[in-house]
Amino acid sequence: MKIVYFYEEGKEKDYFSERLSGNEIVFLKGTTQDNVAYKDDQAEMLVVFVNSPVGIDEMNRFPNLKSIVTRSTGYDHIDLEEAKKRNIKVSNVPTYGENTVAEFSFALLLSLTRKIYPAYNRIVEQGSFSQEGLRGSDLAGKTMGIVGVGNIGKHSIRMANGFGMKVIAFDIKRDEDFAKELNFEYADFDDLLSESDIISLHVPLNPHTRHLINKENISKIKKGAILINTSRGEVVETDAVVEALEKGILSGAGLDVLEEESLMNDEVSLLTQEHPNPDTLKTVLENQYLIDHPQVIITPHNAFNTQEAIERIFSVTVENIKAFEKNDPINLVTV
Structure with missing residues (x-):
């Protein structure tokens, strides 16, 4: 062959x-x-x-x-x-990679909640060991909303339990026996958005999940929540994340994937096209906003990579x- x-x-x-x-x-x-x-x-x-x-x-x-x-x-x-x-x-x-991606999701989350990157960056750039502005928050006692209870979602629930978190989950197919085994509850999607301190996405990309988080439902997210996405960039509408950060709906985001991420290394080609797609241009610019945002951690689709x-x-x-x-x-x- x-x-x-x-x-x-x-x-x-x-x-x-x-x-x-x-x-x-x-x-x-x-x-x-x-x-x-x-x-x-x-x-x-x-x-x-x-x-x-x-x-x-x-x-x-x-x-x-x-x-x-x-x-x-x-x-x-x-x-x-x-x-x-x-x-x-x-x-x-x-x-x-069910455990692999789940572990990376928590790496992003802990980097945000414990301000690991700014602490490291302060030492490297300033040589300062000051703790000012570096007070974080515990995971224990927080509500973790898992969207998608497949193999990765299930591992994420186990890890959240290990941190002493309350877990709620959304999936179109509910496994009540598994929920009982791991002591979590299923919730409707809107309820998960409004009740979760952390929202972690673990769904495949398909017509039903494209822009699952969008400008129409971000207002339902609990104020100050953190969004973690290690699934696919298109599951989240970039416009919505930018708006949620601007309005303080989200206090932070850990994103291993972005919409139009394949274009982030080729902005010049995009900008010099004879008829560039304005929506694509806007998304690439918004991605740069997210990269530069102090409360956002971006990684290069690396959650799988062990x-x-x-x-x-x-x-x-x-x-x-x-x-x-x-x-x-x-x-x-x-x-």
Whole structure:
């Protein structure tokens, strides 16, 4: 089988070459967009990461494509409708990072509540060990609102319990036995917004979750709450976060993802387009506002990135590829 593999790190080539011997593998550094000129009418499988969109244009470049394997849990970068039309199977890595991402969510939260970054920055930039303005707040006794009780959400609830927090959660599917086991309660979404001291988002991106936090519902958020987002940038309307910070509705935000984050390294190209999209321009400018805001911590979509999680991703990806070779595909995602 001929495989086209879009890779991030050189070590991936050795890992997958060794474990998939017998296949013809073309390794391309970067994303599908970085390699837009590459076409292959023999390739049967693409192996991609979340930063590689696979839509109609990409599928047209690989007319013999039979499988797309993504090294991620999320698959919003793949046009599932188009894949279905072409009878292309799509596999993901469903459970590699449930504890990993949950841990990172709390790292963002603690950085905000205990003012870790400004304390560090003061020492580095000023050489000052003054504690002035660095008084934080406890997590114990606070109400944690978990949006999305999937694998990551469940780990987040366990961690919140460990901090002595009260937990409420929203999910379209309620597992009352799990709620009883971990001593939390489900709530309607609006109630979660109004009651939570911290709102942590753990949902996939789809038409139902796009702009789940938006300008229409930010007024319902408890004044002074903190927003944590390690899911997808588009789950939160950037306009809404900016407004909530300006009005004091949110006291802080920890964001591992942003809307239009792929453009943040290419502002010049965006600005010099003949007809730039005004909404996109506005979002990029608002992202810069968030980056500069003293009560916001931005990280570069890094919540997944631990050695252990990467090893799990690679292992399951190999299993997905071998299963497809045997005509028994696993971890399939569908429309």
